[in-house]
Amino acid sequence: MSKKNFSERDICTKYITPAIQSAGWDLHTQIREEVTFTAGRVIVKGKLHTRGKAKRADYILYHKPNIPIAVIEAKDNKHTVGHGMQQALDYAEILDVPFIFSSNGDGFLFHDRTGLTNPVEQELGLESFPAPDVLWQRYKRWKGVSDTAEEIVAQPYYTDGSGREPRYYQRVAINRAVEAIAKGHDRILLVMATGTGKTYTAFQIIWRLWKSRKKKRILFLADRNILIDQTKTNDFKPFGTAMTKIVKRQVNKAFEIYLSLYQAVTGNEEEQNIYKQFSPDFFDLVVIDECHRGSAAEDSAWREILAYFSSATHVGLTATPKETKEVSNITYFGDPVYTYSLRQGIDDGFLAPYKVVRIDIDKDLQGWRPSSGQVDKHGEMIEDRIYNQKDFDRNLVLDKRTQLVAGKVTEFLKANNRFDKTIVFCEDIDHAERMRQELVNCNADLAAENSRYVMKITGDDTLGKMELDNFIDPESRYPVIATTSRLMNTGVDAQTCKLIVLDQTIQSMTTFKQIIGRGTRINEDFGKFYFTIMDFKKATELFADPDFDGDPVVVYEPGSDEPITPPEEIDGEEGGDAIVDKFPEPDDGEGHGPRVKYVVDDVPVWVVAERIQYYGSNGKLITESLKDYTRKTVRKQYASLNDFIRRWSEVDKKQAMIAELEEQGVLLEALADDVGKDFGPFDLICHVAFDQPPLTRRERAENVRKRNYFTKYGEQARAVLEALLEKYADEGVESIEDMKVLRVQPLDRLGTPVEIVKHFGGRNQFDEAIKELESHLYEIA
DSSP states (O other): OOGGGSOHHHHIIIIIHHHHHHTTOOTTTTEEEEEEOSOOOEEEETTEEEEOOOOEEEEEEEEETTEEEEEEEEOOTTSOTTTTHHHHHHHHHHHTOOEEEEESSSEEEEEETTSOSSSSEEEEEGGGOOOHHHHHHHHHHHHTOOHHHHHHHTOOOOOOSSOOOOOHHHHHHHHHHHHHHHTTOOEEEEEEOTTSOHHHHHHHHHHHHHHTTSOOOEEEEESBHHHHHHHHHTTTGGGGGGEEEOOTTOOOTTOSEEEEEHHHHOOSSGGGOGGGGSOTTSOSEEEETTTTSSTTBTTOHHHHHHHHTTTSEEEEEESSOOBSSSBBHHHHHOSOSEEEOHHHHHHHTSBOOEEEEEOOBHHHHHOBOOOTTOBOTTSOBOOSSOBOTTTBTTTEEEHHHHHHHHHHHHHHHHHSOTTSEEEEEOSSHHHHHHHHHHHHHHTHHHHHHOTTSEEEOOTTOHHHHHTHHHHHOTTOOOOOEEEESSTTSSSOOOTTEEEEEEOSOOOOHHHHHHHHTTSOBOBGGGTBSOEEEEESSSGGGGGGSTTOOOOOSEEEOOOTTSOSSOOTTOOOOOBOTTTSSOOOOOBOSSSSSBOOOEEESSOOOOBOOOOOBEEOTTSOEEOSOHHHHHHHHHHHHOSSHHHHHHHHHHOSOHHHHHHHHHHTTOOHHHHHHHHOTTSOHHHHHHHHHHOOOOOOHHHHHHHHHHHTGGGGSOHHHHHHHHHHHHHHHHHOHHHHHSGGGGGSTTGGGGOOHHHHHHTTTSHHHHHHHHHHHHHHHTOOO
């Protein structure tokens, strides 16, 4: 049999794998084949979702488990030896791997990213594949790892035998941190988006350094009790009896791993600074969780702890590094050794994408001024000035505005699922309580069934804080809606939160990212693949900020008479008292204490009609029309109508092409809503991107019937094709390409799937009949 006729898998089995093994690589411990390392982006389609294609490397070669050093991309022998190089280079950059190979079974094209080989790319024979030690020694030179540091760098990861291993980005973060520490760096910063497993990453870093005895005593610092407790009982559990949590301001120096709240070891008085009971050189390593808070500020009490233990290595973890005049993570730690952004997490399919519903209220845009001598409902004289969006619910309460917001939230939940976990972020505790009352009134039926349907969860509310664990727990149905101000904007792992409501003025990018992070976790078991942000205070304008790094699926701005839910076709704890919900009311500026908050109950408000806006893949606001956006996006990929038609004709399954278009950012569902729901994806693209007159699915089906080509088939096969043609007219080409269609009406009446396929002479003939049907459907007159 000719080598040209071998499949890609045959080439791997017969040529590539034997060549690698002959060079000395161990098949069981150093070679992995078909390694999938991303999950595939979640693509939102109305209330439904699909997964994009996951990234998969044909081979990854390892020095030791979780220390990959080479990627190989294989192609069949019809391709050139270097055909897979570009794809392999992309994978190598993502995986932080220096050595890249491409092969078609005749030999290898080798690319060395280290710059230690001249030329950078060269062809190698099958018998010339580099030995493991050759690449490892070159890897060490690339990373600057000495023979002394090698023992630390090569220290194995923790494994519990369950098969759990770090995701690729966690592995890169762990390896870069350990390598930096092994080389003597003592200030390390890791930036990883909320929901990407920072604590598990920290555990593996600590484990490898602890086991190698490079670091013998470790302090892990956080600022929320819930974070410390979750860490101790989950990710850090393998440390067992070597670990302790510092409580009740008592120090026991018999342990090796210490977990502590900042507040537990510091205080306003010198005797409260119990960290000083340890000698300054007691700890070798200090890991600071969420280091953007407090520890970044020069005058922070947290910084005092770091200064006291200055001889230790400090590793900072954050999703949102702070860089302002007063606060800087970079100045303290240096540039991050690794960054894994929200956008990358969404692209990889590890984090949930989201829709945005923007609602503008008339008084927010226009402002409101009291009439001369007007008093509020408590008889207070209202200061005569113009009140705007930043004043509402802080200096001035418009009761009807609160009612409108609660009504819109309820309207959205009723249109989707009234038991979707929801967090409503309010200006302060008073606002959170008033919002709770209005949401109870709007959902009186469900609140009557269970009083915990809506709850205020704020720093001052003991009962509410007790329910925080239940809100977080995917298994617990109640509470459903939580109103809060600051307590829940960080450290709350709300995996099933599907709606985040912003009725809070947010000007800090750090706070904004943290709040968005409450919804970014995916929980497939509970059907959580994306979430919605409902914005009443223009907070989502921060999406346009260059510092923001994760784009929404779609931004929807309903008009006053439009539904609150985006059209389906549009798609896109308990902590220290010093840091939660203790923001004082603004002072009146004259030293008289908190300013009066005026409450007005008779000012009408309404939603102002606005337009739908989308965000592009570059994070910039798209201001052109949906059609213009589609035309531009499609023409980037297909220069002409002929290019598009050629690609459409070449693909075996049109569904693959449709998925390709959606991955490229084409909003087919939204386009159908705009142009016409009777048109299929092919006609929508031809019409919008290339100005061709569209045909409806039914018109295309009728054209096929007129050609009468079914006559060459037997009676039973003709009946099947007629039924499939009708299915296409009703539902589209995707339905006729799925074998499951044979199990539903009306095709199930024509026999079992096996019997139906037999009418055509077998599976291959049936597949050919479907292809022929599609070619007739899309035949250009």
